[in-house]
Amino acid sequence: MGNKKPRPGKTLSHGPPENQPWFWVTKAMLGSITYRALGINARRVLDAALYEHMSHGGAENGNLGLTYDQLAAWGVNRADVRKALAEVFATGFLRRTREGAFTLGGRIQARYALTWLPTGVWPGGGPATHDWIEVLDRLGKAGIGSVAQAKLWLRAEVETFSRSKPAGQKQKLAPHLKIVRTSNEGRVR
Structure with missing residues (x-):
């Protein structure tokens, strides 16, 4: 944004909209090769997570729930949910803080x-x-510097994350996907 002066009778506001939930995102994040490499379903997952975040007044990040039904309402086909989640986990924009069970x-x-x-x-x-x-x-460090390379x-x-395991074996996450274990109360430790 430039240093525009408001015209007479007009005011410029560079703050958040009044009486509306909002969130911030940096130019560096939007311009990153990983953000631009995300597929449409991964972007819809992020949109749904942001909506959920704003629905709780910004106080529940880390405790955001996203169900298949919610993601379907955002346009993610049920068959594509795992892949979309794998993309946002791999790029580091979303982290699972508690596994479902x-x-x-x-x-x-x-x-x-x-x-x-x-x-x-909350504490934690x-x-x-x-x-x-x-x-x-x-x-x-790996020499990946373009959106095409990031894709x-x-x-x-995503292929590493999504490979199915035989029944009874736990899904192995890529090493950089950190899951934080929670206490019985469901709060993040």
């Missing part, structure tokens, strides 16, 4: 955090982890 009482929903925003206000919340920057640094890298990462 089946229990006698029902299903425990997985929880997520947007990594460029601080996590919730903290500053933004900026995982996406770590991923960019690693790609730079090829991302495709390989």
Whole structure:
């Protein structure tokens, strides 16, 4: 934004809109090769996570729930959810903070955090982890410097993540996908 002066009778506001939930994103993040390499379904997953974040007044990052039904409402086909999640995990824009599970009482929903925003206000919340920057640094060291190269890298990462395992074996995540274990209360430790 430039230093525009408002015309007489007009005012310029460079702050957030009044009475509307909002979020911030940096130019560096939007311009990163990893953000631009994301597929449409991965972008829809991020949009859904941002909407969920704003729906909780920005106080629940790290405790954001995203169900298949919610993602379908955002236009992600159920068959594409795992791949879309793998893309946002691999690029470091979204982190799973709690794995989902089946229990006698029902299903425990997985929880997520947007990594460029601080996590919730509860004990255990903290500053933004900026995982996406770590991923960019690693790609730079590997000589990956264009969107086309990042797309090829991302495709390989998603294939590694998405390979199905025989029944009874746990899905092995790529080494950079960190999952934070939670206490019984479901809060991030």
